[in-house]
Amino acid sequence: xxRCAKVLVLAFGLWLGVLTGCNGPEKAAAKEEKKTxxxxxxxxxPENEEPDVNPHNTYAGWACIRYGIGETLFRYSxxxxxxxxxxxxxxxxxxxTWIITLRDDVAFTSGRKMDGEAVKECLEHLIEVHDRxxxxxxxxxxxxxxxxxxxxxQAPKPALLNYLSDPYGCMIDMQAGITADGIAVGTxxxxxxxxxxxxxxxxxxNENYWNGEPGFEEIIVRAISDGDTLTMALQSGEIDGAYGxxxxxxxxxxxxxxxxxxxxxxxxxxxxxxxxxxxxxxxxVRKALAMGIDKEGFVNTLLDGNGYxxxxxxxxxxxxxxxxxxxxxxxxxxxxxxxxxxxWADSDGDxxxxxxxxxxxxxWLTYPSRQELPLLAEAAQAALKDIxxxxxxxxxxxxxxxxxxxGAWDVYASAMVTAPTGDPEYxxxxxxxxxxxxxxxxxxxDRLEELEKELAETFDTARRGELAVLMQQAILDDNxxxxxxxxxxxxxxxxxxxxxxxxxxxxxxxxxxxxPVD
Amino acid sequence: MEVAGAxxxxxxxxxxxxxxxxxxxxxxxxxxxxxFAERFCPYDPNLQDMSRSLQPPSLAHPxxxxxxxxxxxSRILIxxxxxxxxxxxxxxxITVTGTAAGVICGxxxxxxxxxxxxxADVCLAxxxxxxxxxxxxxxNGGITSAVIAxxxxxxxxxxxxxxxxxxxxxxxxxIAAARLAGSSSAQIILGHILPNSLGPILVxxxxxxxxxxxxxxxxxxxxxxxxxxxxxxxNMMSGGRSxxxxxxxxxxxxxxxxxxxxxxxxxxxxxxGECLDPRGRQEKPGNYINRKGENP
Numbered sequence: 185x186x187r188c189a190k191v192l193v194l195a196f197g198l199w200l201g202v203l204t205g206c207n208g209p210e211k212a213a214a215k216e217e218k219k220t221x222x223x224x225x226x227x228x229x230p231e232n233e234e235p236d237v238n239p240h241n242t243y244a245g246w247a248c249i250r251y252g253i254g255e256t257l258f259r260y261s262x263x264x265x266x267x268x269x270x271x272x273x274x275x276x277x278x279x280x281t282w283i284i285t286l287r288d289d290v291a292f293t294s295g296r297k298m299d300g301e302a303v304k305e306c307l308e309h310l311i312e313v314h315d316r317x318x319x320x321x322x323x324x325x326x327x328x329x330x331x332x333x334x335x336x337x338q339a340p341k342p343a344l345l346n347y348l349s350d351p352y353g354c355m356i357d358m359q360a361g362i363t364a365d366g367i368a369v370g371t372x373x374x375x376x377x378x379x380x381x382x383x384x385x386x387x388x389x390n391e392n393y394w395n396g397e398p399g400f401e402e403i404i405v406r407a408i409s410d411g412d413t414l415t416m417a418l419q420s421g422e423i424d425g426a427y428g429x430x431x432x433x434x435x436x437x438x439x440x441x442x443x444x445x446x447x448x449x450x451x452x453x454x455x456x457x458x459x460x461x462x463x464x465x466x467x468x469v470r471k472a473l474a475m476g477i478d479k480e481g482f483v484n485t486l487l488d489g490n491g492y493x494x495x496x497x498x499x500x501x502x503x504x505x506x507x508x509x510x511x512x513x514x515x516x517x518x519x520x521x522x523x524x525x526x527x528w529a530d531s532d533g534d535x536x537x538x539x540x541x542x543x544x545x546x547x548w549l550t551y552p553s554r555q556e557l558p559l560l561a562e563a564a565q566a567a568l569k570d571i572x573x574x575x576x577x578x579x580x581x582x583x584x585x586x587x588x589x590x591g592a593w594d595v596y597a598s599a600m601v602t603a604p605t606g607d608p609e610y611x612x613x614x615x616x617x618x619x620x621x622x623x624x625x626x627x628x629x630d631r632l633e634e635l636e637k638e639l640a641e642t643f644d645t646a647r648r649g650e651l652a653v654l655m656q657q658a659i660l661d662d663n664x665x666x667x668x669x670x671x672x673x674x675x676x677x678x679x680x681x682x683x684x685x686x687x688x689x690x691x692x693x694x695x696x697x698x699x700p701v702d
Numbered sequence: 703m704e705v706a707g708a709x710x711x712x713x714x715x716x717x718x719x720x721x722x723x724x725x726x727x728x729x730x731x732x733x734x735x736x737x738f739a740e741r742f743c744p745y746d747p748n749l750q751d752m753s754r755s756l757q758p759p760s761l762a763h764p765x766x767x768x769x770x771x772x773x774x775x776s777r778i779l780i781x782x783x784x785x786x787x788x789x790x791x792x793x794x795x796i797t798v799t800g801t802a803a804g805v806i807c808g809x810x811x812x813x814x815x816x817x818x819x820x821x822a823d824v825c826l827a828x829x830x831x832x833x834x835x836x837x838x839x840x841x842n843g844g845i846t847s848a849v850i851a852x853x854x855x856x857x858x859x860x861x862x863x864x865x866x867x868x869x870x871x872x873x874x875x876x877i878a879a880a881r882l883a884g885s886s887s888a889q890i891i892l893g894h895i896l897p898n899s900l901g902p903i904l905v906x907x908x909x910x911x912x913x914x915x916x917x918x919x920x921x922x923x924x925x926x927x928x929x930x931x932x933x934x935x936x937n938m939m940s941g942g943r944s945x946x947x948x949x950x951x952x953x954x955x956x957x958x959x960x961x962x963x964x965x966x967x968x969x970x971x972x973x974x975g976e977c978l979d980p981r982g983r984q985e986k987p988g989n990y991i992n993r994k995g996e997n998p
Contacts, residue, residue: 432944561930566750
């Protein structure tokens with residue numbers, strides 16, 4: 185009897201095993217059949233002010249637009265010009281009134297049609313809760329009529345369309361609401377179905393997308409904040425594409441198994457001069473600093489060629505950027521002459537120049553979260569020592585507190601997207617004017633203030649470009665800022681995928697074009 | 703049997719001495735390299751030459767170059783100097799402060815003893831490295847901050863050892879005799895308690911050098927220790943972390959430096975421990991010798 189029981193148990197076990205064995209591949213096959221793309225990103229996390237995909241929450245709009253959930257009324261072209269997206273067109277009735285006509289074939293993933301009323305609700309909520317958007321857009325009233333929206337601004341706002349194309353301008357269905365975990369309902373090719381902040385976002389295909397058929401049924405975005413972990417995830421096949429890989433990892437993917445898509449962005453690495461520091465107030469010192477930094481060396485060696493040496497704040501792919509302005513080139517011999525003519529000489533033979541018994545020492549403030557900035561500081565330290573300037577580096581995460589203290593630094597190196605909206609005014613209003621919140625070095629120029637007044641009221645795009653060039657040249661002539669490089673933004677993905685294309689504005693990543701290669 | 707036992711005991715003693723001499727020699731060799739590091743450097747460790755960036759090991763650059771084109775061998779030598787000097791400074795600080803605190807607490811007792819020991823308990827109740835990271839971050843990083851941070855969390859161990867030795871010695875007959883002979887408290891502490899407590903403290907200190915070297919390198923790796931362009935093994939490894947697969951020599955060189963220094967100091971600590979603690983060798987498996995000198 186016992187023997188019989190044993191045989192039965194054994195037979196049951198075998199049957200169970202066979203059943204499991206048969207079932208496994210079927211399930212696996214089913215999983216494989218579902219076309220899923222896994223994307224790794226170092227920036228999608230609360231530390232980066234992107235805790236969720238609600239475009240009305242801090243910088244989370246970047247995630248909303250990047251991952252194909254939301255779309256804006258207008259979008260940036262490859263040359264950072266404006267082109268309609270959810271809008272069909274626009275008309276400027278007067279300096280304060282903009283009439284925007286909406287496309288008639290767009291619906292939110294909730295099923296609601298995107299009409300004037302939906303856009304009005306969305307924009308009203310945006311300016312209610314989003315300080316930056318309120319300041320940028322300066323909207324006075326919004327009226328909706330069918331597929332038409334009329335926006336009145338409080339003051340002439342020539343760059344209104346540019347600001348509406350900022351990621352915070354993603355159109356979301358306010359009637360569907362925003363969930364507690366920060367999921368909003370947009371019009372994009374994918375809809376967010378679940379989100380664990382700082383970990384994972386799950387997206388599903390928008391079956392009724394208005395602009396083509398999305399290539400994947402499911403997209404998973406993994407927040408991997410460490411670049412090396414991201415590298416290994418892509419190597420192991422855990423993810424199919426990545427944004428934010430360290431440059432040092434690029435050689436691992438420069439083969440036929442992977443595709444690298446990259447382009448120049450307006451993210452600039454630049455140096456602010458502190459005009460309250462006695463040593464920096466001296467024009468010759470500022471000029472020598474500008475001449476003493478080897479921008480090409482920084483880009484070619486330390487960025488592994490993933491950038492472009494900068495002349496001014498804007499890259500060459502915008503009409504008012506690149507070589508449209510003139511600046512000091514790398515000239516160590518010239519820098520030495522400038523310092524010598526200004527009375528700075530190395531009298532004690534220690535390699536550092538002195539004047540009136542005071543050594544030429546610069547306190548260089550920067551921060552480590554942009555991995556290129558400590559490299560720039562170290563490279564500049566060696567290059568400037570060569571011309572007789574001692575540099576002491578303070579690389580700290582506490583830089584935001586320190587940069588507001590004019591007694592704590594002489595130069596401050598930072599990184600920012602100088603033309604996120606494709607319009608030149610943003611950089612000047614945030615960094616260079618008397619009232620700019622990030623004018624850390626208390627720079628003042630009468631000429632710049634005057635030019636800005638004209639720029640603020642100029643609607644003509646060509647004239648705005650001309651003014652932008654004049655304004656850039658003004659700050660460069662004063663050596664108030666040193667622009668070192670513009671960053672090349674790249675995404676790397678497995679060869680079996682197509683349609684992941686880097687864009688100069690750095691906003692568009694996952695689109696309907698993203699698809700597996702058949 | 704007694705003769706055989708005595709022979710084995712002598713042989714073991716000789717072996718211990720040999721080990722101690724060998725590891726002392728290695729330690730002095732390491733310290734010699736560290737002290738005269740600048741003389742051994744083939745290049746200026748901070749001299750950048752972008753045209754020689756990330757060159758693999760060669761005759762000209764035996765450990766390769768880093769991304770700034772700096773010679774890795776020179777930087778490893780200077781990094782070793784920074785790391786070892788910082789670790790030794792740290793160990794001296796925690797040994798002196800911890801021992802002083804422990805001896806005074808054990809000798810005086812009372813509220814002072816309770817207060818200092820509860821403070822030590824608090825320090826021991828939290829993961830030391832985590833607190834050290836917080837302190838170093840508050841002090842804005844730098845190798846000095848890292849040393850202060852680790853010192854702040856590492857002294858209790860020494861205080862406890864010194865206190866327990868003091869409590870044992872305090873009630874010994876020779877201390878009572880010293881009191882009767884008119885010795886002051888300071889004389890008793892300095893002349894009798896401290897010399898008799900130093901054995902285990904010294905062993906702990908030597909064993910700690912390797913551990914402290916690792917912890918300092920760890921803080922530097924996290925960006926809370928030495929700052930660029932100071933060459934330090936931990937921050938050199940951190941700087942080359944993303945190049946581990948593409949330019950491995952940038953990480954392997956400093957890693958080998960840390961490995962060698964830590965192994966030498968740990969082996970020296972073991973050898974010193976064996977020599978200063980005769981009971982330790984009795985418990986060694988296979989070498990057990992009982993009190994009568996027999997090996998059963």
